[in-house]
């Protein structure tokens with residue numbers, strides 16, 4: 001069966017820096033796939049390349065078999081690809097609700113449809129409902145992360161890419177964000193999740209790739225990778241008891 005997303009032999013360079021080196025991964029429709037690796041492994045570059053924000057030096061990005069070469073980032077959003085970057089960009093001077101509506105601006109919706117979609121986001125993140133009228137710039141870091149995810153969801157993506165969604169968040173806020181990710185997974189969204197917090201990623205993913213220096217060095221289920229102690233050696237250059245990394 002054709003994978004939902006297929007990355008074939010992709011290389012990305014920034015001048016003399018090679019961020020991705022002939023990397024290949026795939027995700028089936030509805031699968032949640034984690035990308036785990038240390039700083040500089042190329043995780044963000046991979047998401048940016050899929051979103052069309054950074055160009056490929058070689059290789060191909062395919063969505064449901066279709067080569068996305070030449071598709072601009074906006075066109076890729078139209079094809080169902082949404083990226084929530086590490087910077088969790090929100091329009092700071094607009095309200096929470098306005099930020100959500102902007103997320104749906106490419107879809108031709110009536111006001112009632114837009115409100116219904118926003119209500120679904122509020123159900124996913126009740127905290128945003130409480131803050132619907134607040135200016136986004138005054139939200140906490142965790143609320144801004146929820147809003148960035150909510151805005152991406154308003155585009156109704158088939159493929160949602162999340163770059164370090166737990167970064168800098170308190171554990172209780174991370175719990176809320178991961179509960180939402182689990183709900184999206186259960187609803188059948190294909191998710192590509194970049195995390196340094198392997199235990200969190202393993203709590204929701206079907207499969208993970210371990211990345212280092214722009215390449216995949218191992219792939220498998222959370223159980224397999226935990227049992228092998230692979231994550232510790234990739235992230236910290238050492239081996240540790242597998243149970244430490246179980247969620």
Ligand SMILES: Nc1ncnc2c1ncn2[C@@H]1O[C@H](COP(=O)(O)OP(=O)(O)OP(=O)(O)O)[C@@H](O)[C@H]1O
Nearest residue numbers: 014017018019037038039040041042043044045046
């Ligand atoms: N805009 C850029 N210009 C030059 N080099 C870059 C740029 N962005 C990333 N790099 C380099 O590309 C390599 C991969 O970086 P990337 O941010 O994709 O890794 P990462 O795994 O996401 O790391 P992090 O967790 O720190 O974000 C690194 O060597 C990084 O310094």
